[in-house]
Amino acid sequence: MEHFVILLAGRMEPTPALRAAIEGGRVIAADDGIRHAAGLGLAPELWVGDFDSAPQQPPIALAGIRRETFPRDKDKTDGEIAIEAAIALGATRLTLVGALGGPRSDHAFAHFILALRYFHQGLDIALEDGAESALPLSATPRRVDLEPGTQFSVLKFSNVRGLTIEGAKWPLDNVDLPFSSILTQSNEAAGPITVSVAEGDAILLAQCDPSVR
The missing domain is CATH 3.40.50.10240 (Thiamin pyrophosphokinase, catalytic domain)
Structure with a gap:
């Protein structure tokens, strides 16, 4: 690569x-x-x-x-x-x-x-x-190693279908959301998280751990 x-x-x-x-x-x-x-x-x-x-x-x-x-x-x-x-x-x-x-x-x-x-x-x-990290999302589950308490959001650039977030304070399981929804703003990691989107354009935006800056 x-x-x-x-x-x-x-x-x-x-x-x-x-x-x-x-x-x-x-x-x-x-x-x-x-x-x-x-x-x-x-x-x-x-x-x-x-x-x-x-x-x-x-x-x-x-x-x-x-x-x-x-x-x-x-x-x-x-x-x-x-x-x-x-x-x-x-x-x-x-x-x-x-x-x-x-x-x-x-x-x-x-x-x-x-x-x-x-x-x-x-x-x-x-x-x-x-200070921040961002990763595009797809139907393939993406594991991101975040420290407990790390703030993150899923930014949508279209309607999305099948959004799944595991390992977060507010998990989601195969949820469909319109572009206008801000439900995915300001979530919190309980540790490593796994995120996937079955359809649609979305990006995971995570705050970096300030203790290692």
């Missing part, structure tokens, strides 16, 4: 858990995501984007990085370009770093949509920033 780490411009806390999640991955930076490279001790092999928000030059330690420049007026985001570059290089697993928080909520929303798109194309994909 070829693992690529995509550095995006949102929030990032260089926690031990985040470092473990990206260990061994090849790295591509999207525009201002380059600023996370030094904090994580990474040397991207490629830096892409329109560079409207990134420094004109990367830190001196990254001065030799290969750059691919795109016009500002384009029909793809810099993150989307970085993901597609990784796929062209053989990626089958993606970790999007800095995808969840930041100054623009529309960027975080776009990253959820991209995660679902590429997950449905068969890629193993996760969104991480050291």
Whole structure:
């Protein structure tokens, strides 16, 4: 499995858990995501984007990085370009770093949509920033090792059928929910949880254990 780490411009806390999640991955930076490279001790092999928000030059330690420049007026985001570059290089697993928080909520929303798109194309994909983790869901039960008391939500992007949550304070068993329902907001893990969705688009969003930040 070829693992690529995509550095995006949102929030990032260089926690031990985040470092473990990206260990061994090849790295591509999207525009201002380059600023996370030094904090994580990474040397991207490629830096892409329109560079409207990134420094004109990367830190001196990254001065030799290969750059691919795109016009500002384009029909793809810099993150989307970085993901597609990784796929062209053989990626089958993606970790999007800095995808969840930041100054623009529309960027975080776009990253959820991209995660679902590429997950449905068969890629193993996760969104991480050291404060939160997110994973697309499917009919295959997904076990996530959470500490007791960890807060999590299931974010829906369509109507869902057959939502099952095990190992939580408020479990669900094969429940159908409309897109407009917020029943799956702010659940609490009793320990490791297992989540699946028979039909529909949904993402598990979990808070990271603050004791290991």
